[in-house]
Amino acid sequence: MSQDIRIKKGLTIKLTGDAEKFISDAALSKVFAIKPTDLLGVTPKLAVRVGDKVKAGDVLFYSKAEESIKVLAPVSGEILKIERGAKRKILTVQISTDATIEYIDFGAKNPKDLSSDEVKTQLLAGGCWPFIQQRPYDVMANPNEAPKAIFVSAHDTAPLAGDVAFSLENQKEAFQAGITALSKMTTGKVHLAVCGKSVSFLNDVKDVSILKVTGKHPAGNVGVQIHHVNPINQGERVWTVNPQDVAVIGNLFLTGKFEPKRVVALVGSQVKSPKYFKMLQGANLETLLTKNIELDNSRVINGNVLTGTQVTVDGYLDFKSTTISVIPEGNHHTMFGWMPFTGGKKFSMYRSALSFLSPNKKYTLDTNLNGEERAFVMTGEMEKVLPMDILPMHLLKAAMVGDIEKMEALGIYEVAPEDFALIDYSSSSKIEAQQIIRTALDIMVKEVG
């Protein structure tokens, strides 16, 4: 069974530095780190101390609010350091890696034969719960709730995003097992979004309803797909899982091991030869980056250029990240840079730069803001990049003043910051829309829950 979703609005930003379809093995990092800050809605309660020996699959920390949610060590080794920030907030839990990884055995099980409670127990014990994200609010799912549907988007339309089907090429069985496991968690359907223009093994995955998605970014965002297939109303829950995490879940059931494998696309104009790398969640990036990128004047981003977070060259792969983007910093003055129709290197959604003449050209964009923040002036530009029946400007204004009733009425339950990333990008007033939406969602979690 399949359903077509055609998205007309949006904007595909074509950047230089696409990943070549080639997977290298990245050397096993000497240090791994898990960052509790990657997990929204979780306050960590540590289970380890510096100097403790851990196996891959040992608990590093629990969620304080829900102790059944565990975050596990991706590798075996010794706890090297627990880094804390202001108010003793835990920033990273670092592990120095053993030469060969030892695993905890959670017991291989066939998800087909399990009840939904048994699947849930295995997911919680096997450290895979944190991969399940909940809409509304874009926070980690609550194990005590049941979703009306689960969405997995295997079609990433973000700039320079890796090809999902290609990165899962060697994980077909694990992916299927993961999907089957997830299908036990909901009375509704598991929806798997695939690229509507190409056919891969993903089209033949069972226990799902296939969504064939075509259109510009953000067509690949789960939020957009949910909006068009099964929109979220007040009080409802929908869960989402990233495709590579589905494979990790599948592996937990097939092998009994927690092995957060990643095929990471190292992309961007500052990368010498962009391609895919096999590594594990939380890997230190220093060796990989010093070998493969221009270190001078670069910004390294965990994730894509629209929604990712900046990371230092000696930083770590984020909890869920499967893309590392490296682009030039834009720390420069440009004389009369506002002059329209000049500078062939500029890209604009408005036909105010020459980019409209060459729609297929790839651009090397840097991190310059290209202007300064201003009050809202232009209207209609946000609507062009948000393919939902939501009035983005009015929702943002309600969010800015924290008006809960208005936000509810205008559709705050359906959106996540990533859905507003293109509004960040295209805003002529340089509005920080993702930040506004995240703050608003935090208020909603607190006040409505």
Place this chain on the structure above:
Amino acid sequence: MGLNKIMEKYRPLFRKGGKYEKFAPAFNGIDTFLFVPNHTTKMGSHVRDAVDLKRVMIIVVLALLPAMFFGMWNIGYQHFSQLGEATPFMDMMLYGAIKFLPMLLISYGVGLGIEFAFAIYRGHDINEGYLVTGMLIPLIMPVDLPLWMLAIAVIFAVIIGKEAFGGTGMNILNPALVARAFAFFSYAPSMSGDKVWVADASTVDAISGETILGQLAAGADTSATSVMDMFMGYMPGSIGETSVLMILIGAALLIFTGIGSWRIMVAGVIGAAVTGLLFNALGLNALMEFPWWQHLLVGGFAFGIVFMATDPVTAAQTNTGKWIYGFLIGFFAIMVRVFNGAYPEGMMMAILLMNVFAPYIDHYVVQANVKRRLKRLKTA
């Protein structure tokens, strides 16, 4: 670059803790005009579109240029043709420039002066909005308006029309139209009648210095002006409003770049055409009989719908709202023209009226969106 080095020397003086910190908005206004600053993204999307408000406003100014240059020429043309003198093109341009450029200078000088003062007083950056407003104001004035009246109108528009509400982005009424309305009601003899539209008309004892709409309102015969003249703009009127052709060039640029709302423009033309057709069908007097499509060519309709009604701050903000807003502007503009003899031109009134009602239109569009969501909840 040499200039950047010079600016780099002075930038620290205006930063926080610098000697002239207080004047930072003024310095930054000039600095960021010369150089797009080196600010990089700190949160959210790491890359940003090349567009910013400077770019947006400059495109609108570019779109105004054809109408402005034609307006300058037309000042000369109207003046010399009234005298019955055959005059070379350049002389007409020169005459027009001498008349127009002081108005432009006053408008920008006074307006930007106030903007800078407010920015320094309030400690916020200078918004680019006045780049367009400052150009619009002289273009919608009659050529013989005394400069001091222009200056007072600008002061009123910027302080009461804009800054009182919080500056660009917060104002309810289009500031340029506030300036015109202020001048219109305060200095009516200099803003209407048959002496003001042609430069030095009173001294040359003009025979037909009245606008088409003025002639219509007075029940005079307008057949002296051909349709082609109306389209090309060879007629008296406010400086920038006469040439539909030049305005269309501007409209094309605005629509092509995506800066101006085509929805408002199209809806406005439909609104005016429908209303004009209705009156043509009734045909009770000369005003009603004036062909509907000629309504689109004369007076300030074209200029207003392309450059004034589309001001995003004061227009309706939702896409559906823009259709309604534009349509009603067209409707009211023709209504005022036909029914109100005291105001031969209805465009200014129509846009200001709809500026006031734009939030109301949006309110209903937003409510419709909310209701769709609630309905889904009930059926789910």
